[in-house]
Amino acid sequence: MRIREIPKSDRPREKLTERGAGSLTDAELLAIFLRTGIRGKSAISVAADLLQQKGGLIGLSRSTASELSRGTCGVGPAKAAELAAAFELGKRLARGGIERPVLDSAEAIFSYVGADLQAMNRETVKVILLDTKLRLIRVEDISLGSINESVAHPREILRPALLHSAYAVVLVHNHPSGDPSPSQADRRLTVQLAEASRIMQITLLDHVICGTSDGGRSPYFSFRDSGLL
Known part of the structure; x- marks a missing residue:
């Protein structure tokens, strides 16, 4: 018709x-x-x-x-x-009109970068740099991987924090499948990054995995909210 x-x-x-x-x-x-x-x-x-x-x-x-x-x-x-x-x-x-938003929760972090990461068809790792008041300094791209795997190392993740004198960092990446549940590799990376951050006296605020809300599930997974960080 x-x-x-x-x-x-x-x-x-x-x-x-x-x-x-x-x-x-x-x-x-x-x-x-x-x-x-x-x-x-x-x-x-x-x-x-x-x-x-x-x-x-x-x-x-x-x-x-x-x-x-x-x-x-x-x-x-x-x-x-x-x-x-x-x-x-x-x-x-979706990122909002605030020039330097306060990103002090997984919800705020997902609201700021979730739409960008959901639009990626490859697993993509970013690091969000924050000041002492947890306000945004900048977002840095770390790596672009395959459809279901991305390779990142704590030194690449923390290097921008040192260059820009960040007080805290948030690691964010996406799962193109839509399921934000962490893999064993995600868990290992978080443990390694937490240890490296402690040594370098940089606060690892969270590691947020972005997916979709298919089936009523949360569109993101927060290591901090889940008690894993």
């Missing part, structure tokens, strides 16, 4: 205006960006196909503009660029 054949009150744009953006499905929201469909398919159908092809919104957010336009029927370079820009705006909004 073409969008013009849908009752006016159920068309994505009209529905958004009358009922709010929260009333739209993922496919309907995407259809607003796509604007037009292709022969035999409405913009909503093209959007639904795109979501299925990319594995939902998380998979879609991990795609670059070139990946979105390559081999995706109905999505050209201009539409792909608009979608990539929309996802980037969402990530920046």
Whole structure:
């Protein structure tokens, strides 16, 4: 069914205006960006196909503009660029507008970097540097690994803290599978990093693993909150 054949009150744009953006499905929201469909398919159908092809919104957010336009029927370079820009705006909004936020809890840490890490399709390790009031100094990329494994060493993790005179650090990384449960390698690294931090008199505030909230589980795992740090 073409969008013009849908009752006016159920068309994505009209529905958004009358009922709010929260009333739209993922496919309907995407259809607003796509604007037009292709022969035999409405913009909503093209959007639904795109979501299925990319594995939902998380998979879609991990795609670059070139990946979105390559081999995706109905999505050209201009539409792909608009979608990539929309996802980037969402990530920046998720990080908040505070220039130097206080990151003193796993919840605050996940709110600041979770969207970025969820968008990664490779296991990625970052270190967050904090001052004595646990305010953000900067976020440093440490390593980019394979789909399910990343290699990091305490010396690479702590080097930025020394360079920027950080009082505390938070290790964060993602599990592209979506399950934030720590592996044995994650546990070993945390123990090693805690010992190295103690020797160097740098506070290891937490190690947070970012995943997704699929099935009602928490989208992140905190070693500190779990009593493992």
